[in-house]
Amino acid sequence: MxxxxxxxxxxxxxxxxxxxxxxxxxxxxxxxxxxxxxxxxxxxxxxxxxxxxxxxxxxxxxxxxxxxxxxxxxxxxxxxxxxxxxxxxxxxxxxxxxxxxxxxxxxxxxxxxxxxxxxxxxxxxxxxxxxxxxxxxxxxxxxxxxxxxxxxxxxxxxxxxxxxxxxxxxxxxxxxxxxxxxxxxxxxxxxxxxxxxxxxxxxxxxxxxxxxxxxxxxxxxxxxxxxxxxxxxxxxxxxxxxxxxxxxxxxxxxxxxxxxxxxxSDHGGGPVSDRVVYLNRYLGQLGLLCYQQDTNNLLRKTLRTVLRRGYMFLRSNLSSRQKVRLAALLPQLRLKTESFYTSFTSIDWSQTKAYCSEVLASPPSIWINLKGRKPHGIVDDSEYENLRDEIITKISELRDPRTGEPVIKRVLRREKIFHGSFAAEAPDLNLDWWEASHFMTGPAFPMIRMNHR
The missing domain is CATH 3.40.720.10 (Alkaline Phosphatase, subunit A)
Known part of the structure; x- marks a missing residue:
């Protein structure tokens, strides 16, 4: 042998x-x-x-x-x-x-x-x-x-x-x-x-x-x-x-x-946290993210409730691969469901400067809606660094009401951890949930509007 x-x-x-x-x-x-x-x-x-x-x-x-x-x-x-x-x-x-x-x-x-x-x-x-x-x-x-x-x-x-x-x-x-x-x-x-x-x-x-x-x-x-x-x-x-x-x-x-x-091993393991941060909701409160206007008619509210509960059921009952398989079989249904369940597809990009993906279990990272990067980018290159500084400062102000400690203790700029030809594809800000901080993220529902400071 x-x-x-x-x-x-x-x-x-x-x-x-x-x-x-x-x-x-x-x-x-x-x-x-x-x-x-x-x-x-x-x-x-x-x-x-x-x-x-x-x-x-x-x-x-x-x-x-x-x-x-x-x-x-x-x-x-x-x-x-x-x-x-x-x-x-x-x-x-x-x-x-x-x-x-x-x-x-x-x-x-x-x-x-x-x-x-x-x-x-x-x-x-x-x-x-x-x-x-x-x-x-x-x-x-x-x-x-x-x-x-x-x-x-x-x-x-x-x-x-x-x-x-x-x-x-x-x-x-x-x-x-x-x-x-x-x-x-x-x-x-x-x-x-x-x-x-x-x-x-x-x-x-x-x-x-x-x-x-x-x-x-x-x-x-x-x-x-x-x-x-x-x-x-x-x-x-x-x-x-x-x-x-x-x-x-x-x-x-x-x-x-x-x-x-x-x-x-590829990474370690540990307990999850009971601290939950709704990043897009917070960005909305800061005036950096806006949602599309909604007439909120009764039919739409009912449909949203049905899809939201169905989405929560599938998230709880299906394995990761089964979710991938379902998404591949019914891509349009997935998009419609996510648009109701999360805020991500309900964002008004023409008025949004920063956003976080809330689909599935993506890590809590923030993208800047930079001009030239996406179809409706509104942030100028000259504004980019100041905006990242502002977001980092505001994130540090999120406190655990039980201890007074910052919930998110470290935010890493993209260029600090990624380098190479594809580094520009990475999120602009990466929130440390694995070492300095321990928290979870959750989706901000589109019926909750937070378009003002």
Whole structure:
């Protein structure tokens, strides 16, 4: 059996804050062995530390300003509309292609934002941006037939993710995570045995998922902590770390003394905050954003209510990939729904100087409506810096009424964190929610008008 020269195992969202104590307690013996025999460290993620730019920077070795992937959604040229990001948004070579050109075979599986898959000397199985199981997400195509013949159909979605308001639903999600981890472990082992490459990489996503939805059961200081549920779900996150350590051990059996092994993460994890900021609402209060006028007739109000409730239901019940799939199938319905649910498509661009995207889970960032950048830009270049200074000052004035502390403690200008040919596509101001500050954002509804200071 040919062992890989390099094996990379990705644990999406894994954090040393949890892994180190559990290694010390004996729950992760395979990671412990790698730590003892090799080198380890806390690496800095990309900013903002989210999946699309982080994994893309890992696979290209470049800042987002040089590869063009900044977050889950991207602005379309010459419009204010947004579209979902995928591998086609990446505009530079990956390490897999570079290695191929040097005569080195590569194989990757389940790396986020690799759809559509690259044509490699080896193989590629796309990750979380794959629209559906029906998509052509495996190259070469015959590999899919081979895997499904040997392992059965590949599953990409956790069915019950979202509306988890019962213990039964939570148990179903945890069981599906286990099934997904087992599936990708079987895929990885099969590929190592039957499709050996010089360099291989496999990513597991379940740590990210379980931390998003089960952190409050473990964390006694969490504002949503439920002591009664702690006994049942308090070990949910640790169990996933432990299970993936077991998968790591199985993968390591296919290595030898000549194999270099990397275990990597794209970003960390932690609790969500109970502080919610409605950025577009605040920009409206500052007189920097205006909404379109609305007659507010009864029919429109009723339609808005129906669509808003339907949109909230879908956001709560569908997985990320299911939302992407629905948007692809019914793009006009999505646009109409978002126009009622959020303020973004109800903005009067001819009177707006600054705005924030509120669609889906885009990071809380602010764009300046600069002349020449978008069809209805109104901000002159001479006004740009003063306007950014004003916004930063006003954002610093948002205070937590319980503590008096600033809710948002750091705002980063685009040029401080992005550089390269595509840096101009990034937001003008990036609000730090991951380090200095902890807060969430929510949509400002279009029926709430705030056009004056």
């Amino acid at each position: 040919k062992a890989p020269k390099v094996m990379i195992v990705g644990f999406d969202a894994a954090t040393w804050d949890l892994a180190k104590p559990w290694v010390a307690e004996g729950f992760m013996p395979n990671l412990a062995r790698l730590m003892a025999e090799g080198a380890r460290g806390q690496l800095e993620s990309i900013l903002p530390p989210i999946t699309p730019p982080a994994w893309t920077s890992f696979t290209t070795g470049k800042n987002p300003g040089k590869h063009g992937v900044f977050h889950f959604m991207e602005s379309t040229p010459d419009t204010y509309a947004l579209r979902y990001t995928n591998a086609s948004s990446r505009r530079t070579r990956t390490i897999w292609k570079i290695l191929n050109q040097a005569g080195i075979g590569t194989g990757t599986a389940n790396i986020p934002f690799t759809y559509p898959p690259e044509v490699l000397n080896g193989y590629q199985i796309s990750g979380m941006d794959t629209p559906s199981e029906k998509s052509a997400f495996i190259h070469p195509p015959e590999l899919r037939e081979e895997l499904e013949r040997e392992l059965g159909p590949l599953k990409l979605d956790i069915r019950f993710l979202g509306f988890m308001n019962t213990d039964e639903r939570r148990d179903q999600v945890l069981d599906e995570m286990r099934q997904m981890d087992e599936q990708w472990t079987h895929v990885g082992l099969y590929l190592l045995k039957h499709r050996p490459q010089d360099v291989t990489m496999l990513v597991f996503m379940s740590i990210d998922t379980v931390q998003h939805y089960f952190w409050q059961f473990m964390d006694k200081s969490h504002f949503l902590h439920d002591p009664a549920a702690e006994a049942k779900f308090g070990d949910a996150i640790r169990n996933v770390y432990q299970r993936l350590d077991e998968s790591l051990g199985k993968l390591l059996e296919y290595t030898n003394d000549g194999t270099t092994v990397f275990v990597v």
